[in-house]
Amino acid sequence: MPTVHPIAVKVEHLTFDYTSHRALDDISFELSPGSVTALVGPNGAGKTTLLRSIAALDEPRRGQIFVGGVDVWREPRHAHRMMGYLPDHFGLYQTLSARECLFHAARSRGLDVNWAKQAVAWAAERVELVHKLDELAGTLSRGQRQRLALAQAIIHRPLLLLLDEPASGLDPQARADLSGLMRGLAKQAGVTILVSSHILAELENYCTAMLVLDDGRLRTHQSLDGGQATTGTAEIAPRLRQLRIRLLEDGMQTPRLPELQDWAASQGWRAWTNDNAIIIEGEFDDVAQSQVLRKLLDAHWPVLEFSASARALQDVYLEAVGHKKTAQGEHQ
């Protein structure tokens, strides 16, 4: 039974230069095993370059990348055994059947014939392509081709799966299927997933963390499941949560809302009114939420509604990439 390294991916001071520009500038982060991390950023932010560098396909100029403790650029072939990669423009051997595609992927990953046959069955089941195994890859629908490519990437049961825009070009049903597949891979197979996408609403469904890249720089590394910094020495910002508090109407609720807002501010929380309620934002995990409620009750606020929700991924993303635009605006 192979031991699982406590850090699935460790990137240190990664710098990647193209002839015309610097694509990645001193990027450092860590991913914990079994995490699903969304890699987001505007077009040209460096997402694909980062994924290809981690996949040991394009060599960075500086920095180190470790996958499962293996230095990717010192032992690329060893690292490849531990990872799968689905590029944005993936390819399939059109004239081979899905079964032959998967069998080739398994054999070329070093599995012997018997293991390869079992791996084909396992991967096809994972991506729900069992009934399409004998059809030519070129005749499959876009969603089925995407799943076949994904099955090729996971056929050797990698520790790390890198996905570049896997949902692009898929219809809503296929995208929903893909989301379910990601969740299954992370939870059941324990695969660490780094997925780049522009469709933030879907990433929210299955991602546990988010990396925001902009202009080659890492803007934020945010936890999405309420967890604190959990991996090694790297700091992951916990995800902010919003608490919505409504007070009992007794004819004078509206005048009391500013009072509650001031009280919340005095507690050190960021608060504002919204739709006859107060919204408080902060790093509230379950224990912290309970403490807020206790304080409200102790202060004899007539609490009618108390609900918590995670801050939308869209807001986190816009805030992260918005810093630059604001700064640029001020500069101009």
Add this chain to the structure above:
Amino acid sequence: MIAMLWGNPEFRRNVLCEFSASRLLVDPLLIGLTLAVMVSSESDVKGIVIGISQIGFIFLTVIWGARQAGKAFSREFAEGTWDGQRMSGLTPWQMTWGKLLGSTLNAWYDGAIMMALFLIAVSIKENLYIAVLGALGWIGFAVAIHVINMIQILFNRDRLVQQRRLSSLIVFAILLFGWGVGSFAYDTDVFTLVQKIHWWGIEFSGAFFAVASVLAMSAWAVTALWQAMRRELLERNHPGWWLAFLLFWLFWAMGLLVRPDASSKSWPLFFLACALVAWGSVYPPLLISRKDPGYWLHLFTAWQRRDRALLLHLFPNWITSIALGLILSLVAELSATVLQSDRSSLSFPAMLLSSPLVLIPFVIRDVAIVLWFNLAPRAKAPDGAALVVLAVLYLLIPLLLDIGKGNPSILYYAFIPGIFHEHSSSGALICGTFFPLLQAAGALFLLRLRWQTHWAAAARS
């Protein structure tokens, strides 16, 4: 054997993707019918079978096979499957022969039919030895052409598919012109024309030597493909392979120069020829290999990190050639000084101009020009531009200075290395030694300026 072949996933995949079972029946039928038609109108049956088998081999195995071998890569690039292959667990050697044989299996099936006809016909007309030698020569030649097409497509993968096809066609045209067209009107006497060859003083039959040389060429071509595959599959290469290649061919070529009755006085000439070949070997890798700023920044970082394996991997082959040229030039110069007593009567400039060392400033200038174009911030076809400049320097300017004059302008000697012309006047001697140095210094200055202006800051950051 079949289990071994089928056990290579890359061979298996190529066969499944490319092999056409219908051709197993159709091709022998077509070949048989063509042969029947040709034989019925000719009295020299053996001669026509020999001719058709070779022409058929050229078209069906060499040309069609090279196309298929090239497609083994171009399809991967066009269809986006190459990244998956690079991340596979296949060894570079498995990938090399899996692609080389798997993608060309149909062509080799036809080639086997052609070679069987060739063997039978030549055995009857001449003898089995000549037949086997001929067949081996053709097979080696076909393998070399397949590999060369694969390598050039691999090197040109970043260009448009159309350009790849065009360059592929050009390579074919050049390579086939000499060999294929010459063999069109094949006659078995080709193998007996050169009765004996002396190589390093040892006597070989001409046929044997020619076929052995072709097989050596194809073995080196396969080695080059294997090296390219190692690079693609992220294994580090060693510049020693290029040195080994150069030394092998120097050894091969120089063996032809050494006569059994050669005296020690011919050694300087022998080393001079070696040095010239070594200097000439600077240019192909200089023009083919990567020289863009990204490559130099990468090399610079490897140097800063003292990453020996990466440094060796990235080490330019043309520097190896320069080093070899320098060593062989010095050896030639030393051997001439020791063995040729009449050299002592020459003046120093005259002695220098007759030495291969005179090539050093020219090569440095040329390298600097090529790199200068490649380090342009938005370089477009930099090697083509550099070749135009070199053509002007080596052809147009000397022609301009020489045309219609019995005694060319002394500036002529500034552009043609002294070793390639006679130089009697003192002006010619000065021009032949001083101006090349000035040109090399100027080119190096411009190169340094371009590096400092555009890339030095990036290298430090």
